Amino acid sequence: MPDSPTDLRSAFRSGRVTPTAGLAPGFAQTNLIAVPQDWAYDVLLFTQRNPKPCPVLDVGDAGSRTTMLAPGADITTDLPLYRVWKDGELADETADVSSLWRDDLVAFHIGCSFTFEHPVAAAGVPLRHVEQGSNVPMYVTDRECRPAGRVSGPMVVSMRPVPEHQVSLAAAISARMPAVHGGPVHIGDPTELGIADLGAPDFGDPVNLEPGDVPMFWACGVTPQAAVMASRLPFAITHAPGYMLITDTPDSEYVLEVPDAR
């Protein structure tokens, strides 16, 4: 597997399909949701009203297949896997959406928690889903997002098991990166979020907890996909959960500098 963003995108363009957690360490990854222009205001407002699950890093002009986050990338071919939605239902999962792209589609690029995985791992915190070679598990919660016009839906979270003595460390590192979901929305009991069974994620793969691990939950950029379903958008193209755009933007760009106030 290559490890530069350019080479990885090239591999995905050639048809390679794999979840992107752990790939291209040091570079931000993003969620994609593209909707018809007629829906763009409601979606943009939804992201503004729900910045924790939906931190917007870039918005394209209508029809554009490019993003400033990855100059040279074609966003219709350079992600490993896409989902195509019609009337709020999953219509297709495909590795190439170039023939489905439309001149009226507006692409939103939303921060992804994979981006803080690199600094979290660099601090010595194990990433169980990466160790286990699987996609991160994601769950639809019982927390409703603040609606915006015709767009509403529940918050989706990703879950990582973290050894108890490193929970505060993982929380602190991610809290400094609000553009990629920031600190966890919940630590511990999944039923507090309405999640009945950690072993049955709504997206991604289940992950095994090691003895002493505590489940940590972060707001997730798959939330707009839950809104696509709940709001029955006539048409949308998104990434497949866990199969992200790997950008050329260093993850350090999203670390908030907060000098010591003493």
Added chain:
Amino acid sequence: MPDSPTDLRSAFRSGRVTPTAGLAPGFAQTNLIAVPQDWAYDVLLFTQRNPKPCPVLDVGDAGSRTTMLAPGADITTDLPLYRVWKDGELADETADVSSLWRDDLVAFHIGCSFTFEHPVAAAGVPLRHVEQGSNVPMYVTDRECRPAGRVSGPMVVSMRPVPEHQVSLAAAISARMPAVHGGPVHIGDPTELGIADLGAPDFGDPVNLEPGDVPMFWACGVTPQAAVMASRLPFAITHAPGYMLITDTPDSEYVLEVPDAR
């Protein structure tokens, strides 16, 4: 002068006109820009693309005169002073825009640097414009914002003179409040921002520097007004620079919690 947000808004509703710097310490203040719905997407995208000058704290539904930031407030009467814009030109300055409000107006409430003045002052940093009983000085810079659709324009900054030994303290405290412009965009020489004469601000009042003071510049929520002018919006209603909405939201809500990552 009353000091609760409710009483102050009531005084403004009754016709009192005064800049709001230093009022209602501990409560966030916000910039207002209301535009016809047809322009709302471009303005919202402009704020997303320029989060430093335009951190959005709330967006109203079309026609709404209320905001969740100040439940009970009428945003067409409860600011001390408004500006009415036609085709990008200042058409009127008035203390009440209730009769001018339209069903298609979308109100954007944008974070204001007055919000970090309270914690900055509480840390012992003098606020010269408050000491001198004047409005904060604001300047149009030579830095262009990233355009969005039909909306473009230069960044506006506010300036506060700060004793040299407290510059890093003021920078650190404001950096923890990205929702109200965060840390300074520039410290020192105003010509670096294309500002020729500190004594001739584009908005607000000039302020005297005490010996040893260094000028500090923060991105300013008047930036959308500069965009209204530059983009010749057909119609807009804004606050008058320095005459803000005083909200019921504690400024502490906008202090980013960043636990120590050690």
